[in-house]
Amino acid sequence: MHRMTRFILRRLLHMVPVLFGVTVVVFVTIKLIPGSPIAGLLGPGSTPATRAELINRLGLNKPIPIQYFDWLRSTLEGNFGTSISFQSSAGTLVFNAFRNTMILAGAALILALVGGFVLGAIGALWPKGMAGRVTSAISTFSLAIPQYSAGLLLIVLFSVDHTWLPSGGMHSVTGSTGFADLLRHLVLPALAAGLAPIGVVARMFRAALLDVMGQEFVQSMRARGLRRTTIIRHAIHNTLPALLTITGLQIGYLLSGVVFIETIFSWPGLGQLVYGAISARDLPLIQAGVLISAVAVVLVNVIVDVAHGFIDPRVRQ
Amino acid sequence: MSEATTAYDMAAEVHVTSGQPERRSWHLSRVRALPPGVLIGGGIVSILVIVAIAAPLIAPDDPQAGSLLTRLQGVGTSGHLLGTDGQGRDVLSRLIWGARPSLIAGIVPVAIAGVIGTALGAIAGFGGSRLRTLLMRSLDVLYAFPAILLAIAIGATLGPGLTNVIVSLSVILIPPIARIAESEALRIRSLDFMDAARTSGAGWIRIGLRQVLPNIAPPVIVYCTALVGLAIVYAAGLSFLGLGIVPPQPDWGGTLNDLRNNLFTQPWLSLVPAAAIFIASAAFNILGDGLRELLDVRADRAK
Numbered sequence: 001m002h003r004m005t006r007f008i009l010r011r012l013l014h015m016v017p018v019l020f021g022v023t024v025v026v027f028v029t030i031k032l033i034p035g036s037p038i039a040g041l042l043g044p045g046s047t048p049a050t051r052a053e054l055i056n057r058l059g060l061n062k063p064i065p066i067q068y069f070d071w072l073r074s075t076l077e078g079n080f081g082t083s084i085s086f087q088s089s090a091g092t093l094v095f096n097a098f099r100n101t102m103i104l105a106g107a108a109l110i111l112a113l114v115g116g117f118v119l120g121a122i123g124a125l126w127p128k129g130m131a132g133r134v135t136s137a138i139s140t141f142s143l144a145i146p147q148y149s150a151g152l153l154l155i156v157l158f159s160v161d162h163t164w165l166p167s168g169g170m171h172s173v174t175g176s177t178g179f180a181d182l183l184r185h186l187v188l189p190a191l192a193a194g195l196a197p198i199g200v201v202a203r204m205f206r207a208a209l210l211d212v213m214g215q216e217f218v219q220s221m222r223a224r225g226l227r228r229t230t231i232i233r234h235a236i237h238n239t240l241p242a243l244l245t246i247t248g249l250q251i252g253y254l255l256s257g258v259v260f261i262e263t264i265f266s267w268p269g270l271g272q273l274v275y276g277a278i279s280a281r282d283l284p285l286i287q288a289g290v291l292i293s294a295v296a297v298v299l300v301n302v303i304v305d306v307a308h309g310f311i312d313p314r315v316r317q
Numbered sequence: 318m319s320e321a322t323t324a325y326d327m328a329a330e331v332h333v334t335s336g337q338p339e340r341r342s343w344h345l346s347r348v349r350a351l352p353p354g355v356l357i358g359g360g361i362v363s364i365l366v367i368v369a370i371a372a373p374l375i376a377p378d379d380p381q382a383g384s385l386l387t388r389l390q391g392v393g394t395s396g397h398l399l400g401t402d403g404q405g406r407d408v409l410s411r412l413i414w415g416a417r418p419s420l421i422a423g424i425v426p427v428a429i430a431g432v433i434g435t436a437l438g439a440i441a442g443f444g445g446s447r448l449r450t451l452l453m454r455s456l457d458v459l460y461a462f463p464a465i466l467l468a469i470a471i472g473a474t475l476g477p478g479l480t481n482v483i484v485s486l487s488v489i490l491i492p493p494i495a496r497i498a499e500s501e502a503l504r505i506r507s508l509d510f511m512d513a514a515r516t517s518g519a520g521w522i523r524i525g526l527r528q529v530l531p532n533i534a535p536p537v538i539v540y541c542t543a544l545v546g547l548a549i550v551y552a553a554g555l556s557f558l559g560l561g562i563v564p565p566q567p568d569w570g571g572t573l574n575d576l577r578n579n580l581f582t583q584p585w586l587s588l589v590p591a592a593a594i595f596i597a598s599a600a601f602n603i604l605g606d607g608l609r610e611l612l613d614v615r616a617d618r619a620k
Contacts, residue, residue, distance in 0.1 A: 021458030032474050140606070144599035146550040148557055149591035152577060156584040256463030260554055264577075274466065275558060278473035290470050294462045301461075 007309045011302050022294045023075070027068050030287050075291070081284030085277070090288040093273065098292060100170060101269035104193060104261065105254040107186050111194035112250055116201025117243075123202065124209035125232065135202065142199035147257050151192035151264040158188060168266040189265040193258050197250045208242035209235060241312050248304035252297050354607020361600035369416035378407035380414040380567045389583050400586050402575050408586065411567040412593050418479050418562045419569040420597065423549030426486035431541045433487070434494030439529055441495070442502020453499065456492040464489045468551060472560040482552055482561050489551075490544060497540050501533035535612040543605035546598040553594045569594050 055061050059070055074081070080091035119135040126132045158165045166185050212218065212235045221231045259271030266272070270289055277285035368375065390401040400408050441452040459467070471485035505511060505528075514528050555561040556570030564571050569590045576587035 017454055018457050018461055021455065022461050025458060025462070029470055029474055140602060141599060144546060144550075144595055144602050146554060146591070146594055146598070148554060148573070149588075149595060152573070152580065152587050152591060155580060156588065160581055160584040252463060256465040259465050259469065260557065263558060271466070275469065278469065286470065286473075290462065290466055293466055297463060298461045 004309060008306050011305050011309075015298055015302055018298055019295065022298065023072055023291065024068070026287055026291045026294070027071060029290075030283055031064065080288035080291075083277070083282055083285040083288075085280040085282045085285070090284045093285060094270065094288045094292050097268060097270045097273040097289075098296070100267060101255065101258055101262070101271065103182075104186065104189055104267055104269060105251070105258055107190035108194035108197065108254050108258070109247070109250060111190055112197030112201050112254075113243075113247065115194070115198040116205055116246075119198065119202035120205030121209060121236075123206040124213065127210070136206070139199040139202035139206075142195050143203075145195055146260075147192055147196060148260040148264055150195045151189065151261055154188045154192050155264070168264075170268055189258075189261045189267055192264075193254060193261045196257075197253060200253075201246055201250065204246045205239065205243060208239045212238045241308060244304055244307055244311065248300060251300045255293055255297060352607040352610040354603050354605075354609075355611055356607070358600050358602070358604025358607050361596065362604055365416060365420060365597055365600065368413055369420050372414045372417060375413060378410040380406060380410040381565050382406065389579055389586070400583065400589070402572070402579075402586075404575075408572065408576075408589055411572050412569065412590060415567040415569045415572055415590075416593075416597075418566065419549060419553060419594070422479060422482050422486070422552035422561070422568075423545050423597070423601075426483050426490055426552075427541050427545045427548050429483070429487040430490035430494050430544075431537065434491045435498045435533065435537055437491070438495040438498025438500075439502045439525070439533065442499045443506055443529070449499075453495075456495050459488065460492040462489075465551065465554065468555060469558065469560060472555055477560050477563050479562055482555055485555070486548055486551055490548065494537065494541065494544070498533055498537055501536055502529065505529070505532050539605055539609045539612060542608055543602050546601035546605070549598050549601070550594060569597075 059067060062070070078091065080089065080094065082088065083090045083093055086093055116139075119139055123132045123135040123139070165188050170185050171181055215238075218231060218235055221234065258267075258269060259275065261267065262269045262272040263275065270293060274286060274289040276282075277289060389405075402408055402411070437452055437456070441449045444452070462470075468485045468489050471488060472481060475481035475484060511524070511528060514524050519527070552561060553568070553570030553573065556568050557574045559574070562568040562571055564575075573587060573590040573594070576583070576590065580587055
């Protein structure tokens with residue numbers, strides 16, 4: 001366990017320079033946005049005196065590196081600034097939206113893992129058969145379907161002519177707003193978001209399982225006359241590290257790609273919040289949104305690495 | 318590839334053919350022997366490129382001229398084969414003209430990121446461990462941002478338009494390409510033929526062009542081909558969000574967004590531009606799979 005603790009600490013230390021770089025990129029990108037935030041805050045009719053006062057109060061007359069460290073310090077204290085368009089804490093807004101995004105991305109991830117696992121296993125265990133060919137075709141094509149197209153297709157199929165499933169929002173405006181209602185609103189967006197990852201997971205899991213099935217320990221189990229189901233169980237156990245890598249990659253992809261899904265299905269998540277913040281020139285909100293999602297991706301990568309260490313002792317070296 | 322059995326063979330090969338595989342003569346039987354993915358994917362890609370180039374000749378209508386009398390005609394209307402949009406503009410003509418910016422926004426960023434990413438990856442792979450750590454950690458920073466969110470942030474900073482779409486997509490595509498190039502460079506840096514080339518006195522420019530590039534190119538090309546499919550989807554997505562091609566100039570993502578507004582009056586019409594994006598993206602994916610088979614790249618290397 002001592003070695004494991006050291007491994008975890010080392011991974012956490014590796015995270016620090018990356019996170020530092022992330023804050024620099026976010027800060028610089030926001031600084032590059034054309035147009036003065038002062039003019040936007042005060043409107044066109046402001047006097048030079050009030051402008052100078054606001055510039056002074058916001059610290060915008062200080063050198064850029066000082067502004068960066070001021071911003072970094074208050075961010076580390078958990079203060080993400082005040083959203084200009086909502087006039088409330090940017091941090092609270094982002095965290096609430098992020099929770100909704102996690103619900104959507106989590107549901108899509110479950111779909112992708114279960115669907116991809118089944119398709120990939122069929123493809124790897126019967127590579128020459130009809131089932132294997134069909135599943136590999138499905139996984140190739142599901143990759144090419146953009147999430148926004150999948151979303152529109154699902155709305156056309158399930159919400160236009162019939163009202164089987166709701167085409168937008170997270171809860172019904174009237175009536176029940178319980179868990180069942182949330183699930184009903186979740187079906188279409190989660191399917192649309194999970195479609196492409198199903199293909200990716202299927203392809204990668206298929207490759208991993210084929211690789212394991214060709215290794216010597218599988219041959220030796222076969223030679224000892226073990227049942228096929230037993231062999232497959234051992235083989236799947238050995239694809240766990242690969243599955244973990246795949247899962248980590250998909251979480252990153254889903255956190256990014258749900259922007260489209262959230263726009264189409266009016267899902268009140270982070271993508272929609274940041275998109276709205278950009279059209280409203282709400283700089284603190286953009287900063288907080290992009291920063292928090294990047295930090296989430298970095299954390300997910302660390303968790304995946306640590307889980308690797310738990311599963312496979314060789315990784316800990 | 319030029320991976321001969323002994324260092325001696327390698328040195329000989331370096332002198333005689335400079336590590337390049339022997340060029341075989343062009344013959345029809347070689348076309349038939351191509352993997353089906355190359356033929357099918359390459360065929361569809363060629364057709365799309367020809368359509369984009371020949372847009373003025375084959376588009377039946379002016380893509381920007383609408384008529385409020387012929388709004389929202391369905392698919393199969395006489396005179397408007399794929400219907401008309403909310404402003405009465407011919408959807409088929411908008412798709413044909415839209416192929417130009419949509420394909421450019423898919424191909425050009427991958428080409429730019431391919432050159433920069435390969436160069437960075439090769440430098441990281443062959444440089445000292447400090448340089449490698451510095452370069453790859455810097456790219457890790459870009460990698461940490463969810464790709465689309467970063468593209469949206471850059472797009473919002475620069476403003477909409479084809480050039481800015483190309484810039485923002487190039488930025489988000491550099492890190493994954495650099496990773497592939499770096500792992501390939503690390504793989505070949507200690508192989509015998511590199512020593513042979515160094516011993517025979519070749520300079521680093523010559524080694525880079527004659528030994529490194531031909532050896533790390535195949536996996537990078539395979540990966541980049543599939544990335545074009547993704548870039549087309551991303552570029553159309555940025556237009557869909559209003560951060561891409563500026564309307565009324567036609568492009569696939571923008572057309573999709575136009576027709577989305579009429580989803581409940583003409584539901585199937587909005588699937589027409591979606592199908593164009595799907596076909597183009599799938600064609601590049603199929604071509605990438607075919608090239609992987611043709612160039613014998615292991616699947617797990619270019620995920």
